[in-house]
Amino acid sequence: DQQVKQNSPSLSVQEGRISILNCDYTNSMFDYFLWYKKYPAEGPTFLISISSIKDKNEDGRFTVFLNKSAKHLSLHIVPSQPGDSAVYFCAASDGGSTLGRLYFGRGTQLTVWP
Amino acid sequence: EPEVTQTPSHQVTQMGQEVILRCVPISNHLYFYWYRQILGQKVEFLVSFYNNEISEKSEIFDDQFSVERPDGSNFTLKIRSTKLEDSAMYFCASSGYDRGKTQYFGPGTRLLVL
Numbered sequence: 001d002q003q004v005k006q007n008s009p010s011l012s013v014q015e016g017r018i019s020i021l022n023c024d025y026t027n028s029m030f031d032y033f034l035w036y037k038k039y040p041a042e043g044p045t046f047l048i049s050i051s052s053i054k055d056k057n058e059d060g061r062f063t064v065f066l067n068k069s070a071k072h073l074s075l076h077i078v079p080s081q082p083g084d085s086a087v088y089f090c091a092a093s094d095g096g097s098t099l100g101r102l103y104f105g106r107g108t109q110l111t112v113w114p
Numbered sequence: 115e116p117e118v119t120q121t122p123s124h125q126v127t128q129m130g131q132e133v134i135l136r137c138v139p140i141s142n143h144l145y146f147y148w149y150r151q152i153l154g155q156k157v158e159f160l161v162s163f164y165n166n167e168i169s170e171k172s173e174i175f176d177d178q179f180s181v182e183r184p185d186g187s188n189f190t191l192k193i194r195s196t197k198l199e200d201s202a203m204y205f206c207a208s209s210g211y212d213r214g215k216t217q218y219f220g221p222g223t224r225l226l227v228l
Contacts, residue, residue, distance in 0.1 A: 042221050099169045100217065101162060102159060102217060
C-alpha cells in the first residue's frame with residue numbers, strides 16, 4: 001500500500017529554524033489530510049489537518065500546505081524547538097470511506113538540535 | 115484534556131491463544147477504530163465501528179478478529195487464535211463531531227505472540 005508516501009525517513013534541523021516535512025499521495029479520492037506526531041512508546045498525537053478544499057491551514061507554529069495538482073502536502077514548523085523532536089506521520093482520509101479510514105505514511109523522524 | 119486510554123500496555127501470549135485488547139474512547143465520541151503497526155511498517159487500518167456495528171473493515175480484519183462495545187465506555191478488540199504475525203502495536207482511536215475526519219489515538223498495546 002503506497003497511497004501515502006513520506007520519502008524522507010529523517011530530518012535534522014537546528015533549533016529556531018524551519019522544519020519542512022513532506023508527504024505525497026496517489027489516491028484522488030483523498031479529501032482530508034492530517035499530521036500526527038509520535039513519541040516513543042506513545043500513540044500518534046493529532047497535530048493539524050487540512051481539507052482538500054483549502055490549500056493552507058495554520059495553527060501557531062504549525063502550517064500545513066496542500067498542493068492538490070501535485071498530490072503533495074507539507075508541514076512547516078517555525079520556529080523549531082527541541083521538544084518537536086519526534087516521528088511525524090502524514091495521514092489521509094478517503095472521501096468514499098464511511099467513517100474516515102486513515103492511510104498513513106511511514107513517518108519522518110525529526111530531530112531538532114540546540 | 116480528554117484522551118483515549120488502552121489496556122494492557124503490553125501483552126505476551128502463546129500462539130493460538132485468545133487475546134482481548136481494551137480501549138476507553140473519549141467520552142462523548144461515537145466513532146471508534148482499531149489500527150495496528152507491525153514493527154518497521156506503516157500504521158494500518160483494521161476496523162471502524164459506529165452504533166454497535168462495524169462500519170468498515172480492512173482485508174487484515176479476518177474472521178479471527180472481532181470488536182465489541184460491551185458497555186457505554188469500553189471498546190474491545192478480540193483476536194480469537196493469535197498467530198506469530200499478529201505481533202504488533204495495536205492502537206485504538208475515536209472520533210467525535212466530524213464523523214471520523216479527526217481521529218484521536220490511544221497509547222497503544224504492544225502484543226507479542228510467541
